[in-house]
Amino acid sequence: MRLVIAECSVDYIGRLKAHLPRAVRLLMVKADGSVLIHSDGGSYKPLNWMSPPARLHVEAGAEEEDPEVLETWTVQAAKSDDRLIIRVHAKHHDSDHALGTDPGLIKDGVEADLQRLLAEQIDVLGPGYSLVRREYPTAIGPVDLLARDGAGHTVAVELKRRGDIDGVEQLTRYLELLNRDPLLAPVRGIFAAQQIKPQARVLAVDRGIDCVTLDYDAMRGVDDSAGRLF
Amino acid sequence: MRLVIAECSVDYIGRLKAHLPRAVRLLMVKADGSVLIHSDGGSYKPLNWMSPPARLHVEAGAEEEDPEVLETWTVQAAKSDDRLIIRVHAKHHDSDHALGTDPGLIKDGVEADLQRLLAEQIDVLGPGYSLVRREYPTAIGPVDLLARDGAGHTVAVELKRRGDIDGVEQLTRYLELLNRDPLLAPVRGIFAAQQIKPQARVLAVDRGIDCVTLDYDAMRGVDDSAGRLF
DNA sequence: TCTTGTATCTCGTTT
DNA sequence: AAACGAGGTACAAGA
Numbered sequence: 001m002r003l004v005i006a007e008c009s010v011d012y013i014g015r016l017k018a019h020l021p022r023a024v025r026l027l028m029v030k031a032d033g034s035v036l037i038h039s040d041g042g043s044y045k046p047l048n049w050m051s052p053p054a055r056l057h058v059e060a061g062a063e064e065e066d067p068e069v070l071e072t073w074t075v076q077a078a079k080s081d082d083r084l085i086i087r088v089h090a091k092h093h094d095s096d097h098a099l100g101t102d103p104g105l106i107k108d109g110v111e112a113d114l115q116r117l118l119a120e121q122i123d124v125l126g127p128g129y130s131l132v133r134r135e136y137p138t139a140i141g142p143v144d145l146l147a148r149d150g151a152g153h154t155v156a157v158e159l160k161r162r163g164d165i166d167g168v169e170q171l172t173r174y175l176e177l178l179n180r181d182p183l184l185a186p187v188r189g190i191f192a193a194q195q196i197k198p199q200a201r202v203l204a205v206d207r208g209i210d211c212v213t214l215d216y217d218a219m220r221g222v223d224d225s226a227g228r229l230f
Numbered sequence: 231m232r233l234v235i236a237e238c239s240v241d242y243i244g245r246l247k248a249h250l251p252r253a254v255r256l257l258m259v260k261a262d263g264s265v266l267i268h269s270d271g272g273s274y275k276p277l278n279w280m281s282p283p284a285r286l287h288v289e290a291g292a293e294e295e296d297p298e299v300l301e302t303w304t305v306q307a308a309k310s311d312d313r314l315i316i317r318v319h320a321k322h323h324d325s326d327h328a329l330g331t332d333p334g335l336i337k338d339g340v341e342a343d344l345q346r347l348l349a350e351q352i353d354v355l356g357p358g359y360s361l362v363r364r365e366y367p368t369a370i371g372p373v374d375l376l377a378r379d380g381a382g383h384t385v386a387v388e389l390k391r392r393g394d395i396d397g398v399e400q401l402t403r404y405l406e407l408l409n410r411d412p413l414l415a416p417v418r419g420i421f422a423a424q425q426i427k428p429q430a431r432v433l434a435v436d437r438g439i440d441c442v443t444l445d446y447d448a449m450r451g452v453d454d455s456a457g458r459l460f
Numbered sequence: 461t462c463t464t465g466t467a468t469c470t471c472g473t474t475t
Numbered sequence: 476a477a478a479c480g481a482g483g484t485a486c487a488a489g490a
Contacts, residue, residue, distance in 0.1 A: 018483080043281045048483095199479080
């Protein structure tokens with residue numbers, strides 16, 4: 001990994017065009033040819049970048065013979081026409097480092113975990129609920145959870161961390177399909193999420209879909225396998 | 231901005247839990263207290279990070295008295311309980327740089343530009359078209375463009391850079407709603423995008439929605455404010 | 461290989 | 476401040 005602190009201006013031409021005026025920034029060049037341009041703020045997203053695989057070509061001076069330009073960097077994407085052009089006006093730092101391959105990130109607490117917890121604690125949806133199965137297959141994809149309520153009626157559960165309008169649409173399509181199956185019909189829908197957006201709730205209610213807000217921490221607290229990972 | 235190349239292990243506890251085993255990585259500390267942890271590969275997303283605003287606290291040694299740990303970095307989010315703990319086993323590089331504030335990115339060619347151009351050149355949809363308004367409000371969100379065709383009938387236009395099935399669903403919802411308004415009905419739909427995916431086109435046609443492919447470069451060429459950005 | 465769905469999404473804009 | 480939509484979304488899992 002090469003780290004350069006440089007005064008530079010940047011142009012990206014590809015799916016859109018973007019321009020960065022002259023300023024001091026960090027240029028990070030990775031082993032796979034990708035380049036990230038970071039300022040001293042913002043979040044993890046670089047101001048501009050080139051995704052791998054890409055090829056970096058450095059040329060002394062400027063193509064247009066501008067004496068203020070020390071180097072012109074051209075970063076060309078290997079599989080598309082996307083191109084990043086970096087004009088370096090001054091270099092304040094330049095260092096190279098051998099990092100080796102990374103063992104990678106281990107995660108816990110994503111939607112898959114939420115699904116596992118709700119499957120184990122299906123009665124948070126109401127008394128008498130029982131699980132039929134997780135990832136119940138349909139022609140248009142698997143339903144997150146299929147269950148039966150206290151009265152024995154089938155219930156399809158769509159699970160999200162953040163309940164958005166898309167999730168309601170998805171559940172609606174599943175319900176339409178499931179209700180064509182005489183062995184299952186009538187199938188009711190439950191939209192379960194840690195947070196449900198107002199618009200999504202309105203749409204769900206309009207379609208007769210129940211909304212349930214889940215407390216992940218509480219559910220994880222009940223689960224005895226919690227906290228064992230690290 | 232501080233750049234440290236270090237052998238480290240990392241734990242994140244917040245909206246989820248995540249762990250990085252011991253390896254050599256780049257630690258980038260920004261002026262706002264945010265921290266990014268990058269490996270020499272992947273894409274622009276760091277392996278792990280803390281978003282601003284945050285506070286970095288460095289302590290010599292390890293809390294648990296592990297002699298292999300040189301320093302323990304605690305990065306605490308200012309507005310939540312999110313926390314990043316970095317155990318530094320060895321430092322290979324450590325440098326600090328003054329970057330100043332960045333003038334920021336200038337973009338061209340995003341959906342907003344398309345919408346402005348199409349509003350100005352509404353007749354690319356057909357002869358006699360006239361604009362009613364941009365961002366026409368409805369209960370479930372604003373319609374990109376509302377227009378009248380040559381015959382004086384109302385037309386709702388959904389605009390995308392890339393025409394996907396989601397966009398057709400969105401337009402369908404708008405049309406359903408708009409057609410309940412006796413002052414507007416009947417309202418026809420036009421799905422306009424730079425590229426329309428085959429599946430989206432099939433769905434649109436099936437629902438009686440017209441598809442229009444837009445040539446952004448040509449439309450920008452017509453617009454006399456084009457090319458002034460850079 | 462391509463498609464689908466999630467994300468510690470980020471980032472802007474608007475309410 | 477909260478919510479909504481777009482993104483050069485990125486990224487991983489499944490087909």
